[in-house]
Amino acid sequence: MCAVDRFYAARQARYGWMHEELDHWDKGSRMRVLEVTRWLEQGWMEREGKPLFNLASNHYLGLCPWLDEAALMDVKAECFAAGEDGVRIGSGASRLVAGHDPLHAALERDMANFKQRDRCLVFSSGYMANVGVISALVGRHDTVFSDRLNHASLNDGVILSRAEHIRYPHRDMNRLEHSLRKWSGARSTRRKGLIVTDGVFSMDGTVAPLEDLVSLAERYGTMLMVDEAHSGGVYGIGGRGLCHAARVHQRIDVVMGTFGKAFGAVGAYVAADEVLIRYLINRARTLVYSTGLPPLMAAIVHRRLREVQAADEARDRLVRHAALFRARLRAGGLNIGAGDSHIVPVLLGSDKRAVAAGQALAEAGVAGIAIRPPTVPEGSARIRFAPMASHQEADLIWAADQIIQVIGSLKEGATDETTF
Numbered sequence: 001m002c003a004v005d006r007f008y009a010a011r012q013a014r015y016g017w018m019h020e021e022l023d024h025w026d027k028g029s030r031m032r033v034l035e036v037t038r039w040l041e042q043g044w045m046e047r048e049g050k051p052l053f054n055l056a057s058n059h060y061l062g063l064c065p066w067l068d069e070a071a072l073m074d075v076k077a078e079c080f081a082a083g084e085d086g087v088r089i090g091s092g093a094s095r096l097v098a099g100h101d102p103l104h105a106a107l108e109r110d111m112a113n114f115k116q117r118d119r120c121l122v123f124s125s126g127y128m129a130n131v132g133v134i135s136a137l138v139g140r141h142d143t144v145f146s147d148r149l150n151h152a153s154l155n156d157g158v159i160l161s162r163a164e165h166i167r168y169p170h171r172d173m174n175r176l177e178h179s180l181r182k183w184s185g186a187r188s189t190r191r192k193g194l195i196v197t198d199g200v201f202s203m204d205g206t207v208a209p210l211e212d213l214v215s216l217a218e219r220y221g222t223m224l225m226v227d228e229a230h231s232g233g234v235y236g237i238g239g240r241g242l243c244h245a246a247r248v249h250q251r252i253d254v255v256m257g258t259f260g261k262a263f264g265a266v267g268a269y270v271a272a273d274e275v276l277i278r279y280l281i282n283r284a285r286t287l288v289y290s291t292g293l294p295p296l297m298a299a300i301v302h303r304r305l306r307e308v309q310a311a312d313e314a315r316d317r318l319v320r321h322a323a324l325f326r327a328r329l330r331a332g333g334l335n336i337g338a339g340d341s342h343i344v345p346v347l348l349g350s351d352k353r354a355v356a357a358g359q360a361l362a363e364a365g366v367a368g369i370a371i372r373p374p375t376v377p378e379g380s381a382r383i384r385f386a387p388m389a390s391h392q393e394a395d396l397i398w399a400a401d402q403i404i405q406v407i408g409s410l411k412e413g414a415t416d417e418t419t420f
């Protein structure tokens with residue numbers, strides 16, 4: 001055995017625990033793998049040479065997924081107009097050091113106008129924004145109240161902050177108020193509270209009761225943060241988001257959203273009062289200690305912002321597609337939960353059923369992804385479907401019928417159905 005082989009063998013021996021856990025996940029239908037996916041026109045995609053109807057993405061508005069010639073020319077023109085000597089690729093540093101490009105500044109200015117708040121701050125992803133914002137705003141002696149179905153990035157932010165974490169049952173305002181009352185009775189004056197919620201819940205398609213949350217935050221003196229990852233670009237005039245549609249955007253401390261979903265790019269923003277943004281610039285570790293969003297991407301997202309604002313027709317189509325798809329699945333006897341948005345889960349219970357359904361659907365030409373714990377609570381595995389504005393109505397009806405057939409025939413064979 002040569003030295004390299006010896007090192008490799010020794011390392012594999014040390015990785016025994018890893019092999020064991022992977023085997024365990026595999027047996028429990030919990031293994032996750034990467035599958036190369038090529039996107040096609042009109043909301044189709046291709047995997048291993050097989051065309052699949054794409055109901056598995058967050059690309060809700062169906063904006064062109066490619067940087068075509070016209071877009072490339074626009075982006076170039078914007079870079080030169082901003083005083084650049086070309087299309088700059090990397091920020092080259094944290095934005096606090098040497099990486100704050102004129103394109104970041106332009107994007108933040110227009111996003112602040114769009115969100116109708118003092119100021120916006122752009123992060124390189126939604127995950128980074130959530131982790132950075134929460135860990136900056138609260139600390140060891142503070143308390144975060146969060147919906148039990150919030151996105152993992154919000155929970156990870158709370159963990160990094162070391163704050164006390166109180167999770168209330170999904171949309172249960174009575175339970176939240178009960179916790180707030182206890183907390184406010186016991187707290188010393190300098191302790192901070194923060195309520196955090198998804199706007200549209202990513203795996204359920206349900207919508208947060210924003211008016212109630214705003215009233216509770218005001219009554220008990222906590223901050224309120226709303227994650228618009230799935231509602232930005234989709235709801236409200238010009239796609240301004242759910243908080244705007246509910247007319248409460250001025251009363252929410254932190255409105256956060258991403259450029260990776262309806263915007264079809266990558267990155268994220270936080271909209272808030274001037275002072276809060278200045279605070280984040282000093283304290284959000286994922287901003288301070290990480291390379292800024294590529295200036296090229298800032299220019300692409302800036303162009304996307306104009307596309308999103310002009311996408312009323314796509315938003316109307318999305319609403320129609322979601323309603324059509326939901327109605328068809330429900331009429332087909334499937335359990336699609338309590339939501340009413342463009343995110344449509346089909347609840348299946350056990351991991352095994354969800355994985356079997358995902359595979360059978362792929363064979364039938366429909367891509368939906370099996371979502372299992374820990375992404376969703378135990379016993380609530382599901383396939384999450386997301387219609388897009390760019391889908392053809394006939395394709396959507398065909399896909400719904402495939403789903404009803406595949407999941408309907410699964411039912412008879414399933415022996416391990418969990419009730420939840």
Ligand SMILES: *Cc1c(COP(=O)(O)O)cnc(C)c1O
Pocket residue numbers: 125126127128130151153198202227229230258259260267268
């Ligand atoms: C996707 C998502 C994020 C993370 O955003 P990325 O830009 O993909 O990192 C945050 N919050 C919610 C609710 C999400 O669905």
